[in-house]
Amino acid sequence: MTTARIDARFAKLKAENRAGFVPYVMTGDPSRDEALEILKGLPAAGADLIELGLAFSDPMAEGPPIQRAALRGLKAGMTLRGTLDLVADFRKTDQDTPLILMGYLNPVESYGYEAFARDAAEAGVDGIIVVDCPPEEAGPLSAALDAAEVSLIRLATPTSDDDRLKVIAEGTSGFVYYVSVAGVTGVKEAVAAEVAPAVERVRRASGLPVAVGFGVRTPERAAEIARVADAVVAGSVFVNEVAAALEANEPAVPRVLAKVKALSDAVKAARASAPQNSDFLAETV
Amino acid sequence: MPQTVPQTVNALSNSYAWPDAEGRFGPYGGRFVPETLMPLIHELDAAYKAAKADPSFQAELDGYLEHYVGxxxxxxxxxxxxxxxxxxxxxxxxxxxxxxxxHKINNCMGQILLARRMGKTRIIAETGAGQHGVASATVCARFGLPCTVYMGAVDVARQQPNVFRMKLLGAEVSAVTAGAATLKDAMNEAMRDWVTNVADTYYIIGTAAGPAPYPAMVRDFQxxxxxxxxxxxxxxxxxxxxxxxxxxxxxxxxxxxxxxxxxxxxxxxxxxxxxxxxxxxxxxxxxxxxxxxxxxxxxxxxxxxxxxxxxxxxxxxxxxxxxxxxxxxxxxxxxxxxxxxxxxxxxxxxxxxxxxxxxxxxxxxxxxxxxxxxxxxxxxxxxxxxxxxxxxxxxxxxxxxxxxxxxxxxx
The missing domain is CATH 3.40.50.1100 (Rossmann fold)
Structure with missing residues (x-):
């Protein structure tokens, strides 16, 4: 399979000796047009990779912010097909930034694994994270994605011991997503001191770059994680900006992109300014 | 018994051995949960298998079913x-x-004994009509374990007597307002609790659904x-x-x-x-x-x-x-x-x-x-x-x- 765009991006990050920043935004949130504007603006705001959330009615690993974002996306009429079209439109303006979908299995299963893999590849999707599809259940989906050269990105978590990491690492490509807290998105805070050894274990087991997400909401926290991970993912903080913009009757796009820039700036500056002192890893919020 | 049987009705006789080792009933079942829960699912599977094979577990359950459940x-x-x-x-x-x-109590009694055997100290459950919530609250009271029951806000409103029963029994009833605020949303919220409190919490699912081993385990208890x-x-x-x-x-x-x-x-x-x-x-x-x-x-x-x-x-x-x-x-x-x-x-x-x-x-x-x-x-x-x-x-x-x-x- 080809993971060309993902591999090239992580190689570039390594050469620059910095962590990548991966903003997560929800498809169709708050509307298709605005979601497309957000996607188009992300690379300039500092996104090294992009995670695009697939809207699902029952997102069992999401906290309230992303649950609400998914409902907004669905209300705006977004479907899986519509999301692939959105990605295709984004690809007209950006050929280099890897784009990873993140969602739940049922809409993909409903679409059909082969059809989905083919259409996702055609739209310019580089990978997909399926939250409720562990390795034990991923065989048929993985085969379809392999055939279409789309990466199935796996999740590792604080509950993954070394034996489990072997299961997770087998057959994965691109990078591994480390879920830094046991819990749903956007509730608990990641603790860099706990994340560092976990990232190292996942790197060793998989031989792949490790992106860390769940529990990263502030520039300070993003910077801390950036010192120990290959990439930092944040999402709830951005969909919350959409919600706040709607509430204030303001345009959502600039608010989201400004927040993305704040976190990505912190990630980019993190290693340059890092004191090699563990005090820095202490809680800052 | 063989793990695979031909998919015809006639072949069912004396050869029905579902689920298979992956927790599947033909194409159905399985373990479609977030990775955080997978180690727990495997732990639960092993614990249930061991309990099922242990005559003292069945004897204990039978005793409670006779004298407590009636x-x-x-x-x-x-x-x-x-x-x-x-x-x-x-x-x-x-x-x-x-x-x-x-009937809900049959399953709750089996699962609370398993939870105790596994050393879990906190119980969560989802409920629709409130019957499973009441049964969960009941066994938690009997064995002195804290219990949180997730219930859709709409169901809370239309099943007030059961909500009060659960509270009398010492359970915390958490009204879920997400989605349509009914059973499916209560189950989402219970899953979210479980994924957040993996170390100490046991989730008593009330029906023969959910990730393996629940469908077979609940079936066995029922x-x-x-x-x-x-x-x-x-x-x-x-x-x-x-x-x-x-x-x-x-x-x-x-x-x-x-x-x-x-x-x-x-x-x-x-x-x-x-x-x-x-x-x-x-x-x-x-x-x-x-x-x-x-x-x-x-x-x-x-x-x-x-x-x-x-x-x-x-x-x-x-x-x-x-x-x-x-x-x-x-x-x-x-x-x-x-x-x-x-x-x-x-x-x-x-x-x-x-x-x-x-x-x-x-x-x-x-x-x-x-x-x-x-x-x-x-x-x-x-x-x-x-x-x-x-x-x-x-x-x-x-x-x-x-x-x-x-x-x-x-x-």
């Missing part, structure tokens, strides 16, 4: 109901007479219903019944009643889904007859969903049946043709509810009333020489307000 429940010959329909003899399996008033029916039928009828029928939401009372009979080819196994306002409307909860295969809440099964794979809200007058999925073993028995699946509308259930009150002096749960509503059809089909067992899964005291409201009576 088992065995009677197999009662409903003489006037039989006369009313003029067909096969109708027998009611009286799960309504269990402690807490429904199979006490079918095993008793089998023994009682031999004693009271002198043979096996011609049909065993039960209502289906997730389908735990039905699978518990059916499973011991799966290899008895002469016994028809009939599940009755909630047709709500009718299968030709969007407002029903009949996943098997009105849905298609998909993945939700940890398993692959029949689901109510739209063309994009978004899950739809089930509707039923019964809060215990308005779930958009069904246990994966029912999905498999449906495809195999071993299970027959019928449906009952809200109005038919209300009528059956009143019929049983008047003819037998038994107030059935609205859930059970869905099975009772098909009694006439099936009894007449079986004919006078036949014997039909219907599981009366729960008592209807909790539904008095709902029924009064639908009959236009102010209480």
């Amino acid at each position: 088992r065995a429940s009677p197999l009662y010959f409903a003489e006037r109901l039989t006369e009313h329909f003029g067909g096969a003899k109708i027998w009611l399996k009286r799960e309504d007479l269990n402690h807490t008033g429904a 199979s006490v219903i079918g095993k008793e029916i089998k023994a009682q039928a031999q004693r009271q009828i002198g043979r096996l019944p011609d049909a065993v029928m039960a209502c289906i939401g997730g389908g735990s009372n039905a699978i518990g009643a059916m499973h011991p009979f799966i290899e008895d080819e002469g016994v028809r196994l009939i599940g009755v889904e909630a047709a709500g306002h009718g299968l030709d409307t969007p407002d029903h909860a009949a996943s098997l007859k009105g849905g298609r295969s998909g993945v939700l809440h940890g398993n692959r099964t029949y689901l109510l969903q739209d063309a994009d794979g978004q899950i739809l809200e089930g509707h039923s007058i019964s809060a215990g049946l308005d779930y958009p999925g069904v246990g994966p073993e029912h999905a498999w028995l449906h495809d195999l043709g071993r299970g027959e699946y019928l449906s009952t509308t809200d109005d038919e259930a209300l009528e059956a509810f009143q019929t049983l009150c008047k003819l037998e002096g038994i107030i059935p749960a609205l859930e059970s009333s869905h099975a009772l509503a098909r009694a006439g059809d099936v009894a007449r089909e079986l004919g006078k020489g036949g014997d039909l067992v219907i599981v009366l899964s729960g008592r209807g005291d909790k539904d008095i307000n709902t029924v009064a409201q639908h009959l236009g009576v102010e209480l």
Whole structure:
């Protein structure tokens, strides 16, 4: 399979000796047009990779912010097909930034694994994270994605011991997503001191770059994680900006992109300014 | 027993060994949960296997089922109901007479003993009608474990007596406002709690659905219903019944009643889904007859969903049946043709509810009333020489307000 765009991006990050920043935004949130504007603006705001959330009615690993974002996306009429079209439109303006979908299995299963893999590849999707599809259940989906050269990105978590990491690492490509807290998105805070050894274990087991997400909401926290991970993912903080913009009757796009820039700036500056002192890893919020 | 059997009804005999090692019933079942939960799912699977193989576990469970739950429940010959329909003899399996008033306690007792065995110190559960919540709160009180019950806010409003019961029993009832605020959303929220509190928390799922090993485990704990029916039928009828029928939401009372009979080819196994306002409307909860295969809440099964794979809200007058999925073993028995699946509308259930009150002096749960509503059809089909067992899964005291409201009576 080809993971060309993902591999090239992580190689570039390594050469620059910095962590990548991966903003997560929800498809169709708050509307298709605005979601497309957000996607188009992300690379300039500092996104090294992009995670695009697939809207699902029952997102069992999401906290309230992303649950609400998914409902907004669905209300705006977004479907899986519509999301692939959105990605295709984004690809007209950006050929280099890897784009990873993140969602739940049922809409993909409903679409059909082969059809989905083919259409996702055609739209310019580089990978997909399926939250409720562990390795034990991923065989048929993985085969379809392999055939279409789309990466199935796996999740590792604080509950993954070394034996489990072997299961997770087998057959994965691109990078591994480390879920830094046991819990749903956007509730608990990641603790860099706990994340560092976990990232190292996942790197060793998989031989792949490790992106860390769940529990990263502030520039300070993003910077801390950036010192120990290959990439930092944040999402709830951005969909919350959409919600706040709607509430204030303001345009959502600039608010989201400004927040993305704040976190990505912190990630980019993190290693340059890092004191090699563990005090820095202490809680800052 | 072999782990794979040919997928024909005839081949079922003496060879039904589902689920397989992956927790699958044919294409259904499985373990579709976030990675955080996978190690726990494997731990639970191993713990349940060990408990199942340990005679002292079964002995402990049997003791509580007899002396605390009040088992065995009677197999009662409903003489006037039989006369009313003029067909096969109708027998009611009286799960309504269990402690807490429904079959749910059978499963809760099994799972709380397992949770204790695993050293878990906190219990969570989801509930629709409140029956499983009450049963969970009950066993938690009995064993002194803190209990949080997730319940959709809409269900909290329409099942106030059960909410109060749970609180009396010391449980915390957490009203879920996400989505349509009913059972499916309560289950999402319970999963979110579980994924957040992985170390100390045991999740008592109330129906024979969810990630493996739950569907098989809940079935096993509920199979006490079918095993008793089998023994009682031999004693009271002198043979096996011609049909065993039960209502289906997730389908735990039905699978518990059916499973011991799966290899008895002469016994028809009939599940009755909630047709709500009718299968030709969007407002029903009949996943098997009105849905298609998909993945939700940890398993692959029949689901109510739209063309994009978004899950739809089930509707039923019964809060215990308005779930958009069904246990994966029912999905498999449906495809195999071993299970027959019928449906009952809200109005038919209300009528059956009143019929049983008047003819037998038994107030059935609205859930059970869905099975009772098909009694006439099936009894007449079986004919006078036949014997039909219907599981009366729960008592209807909790539904008095709902029924009064639908009959236009102010209480």
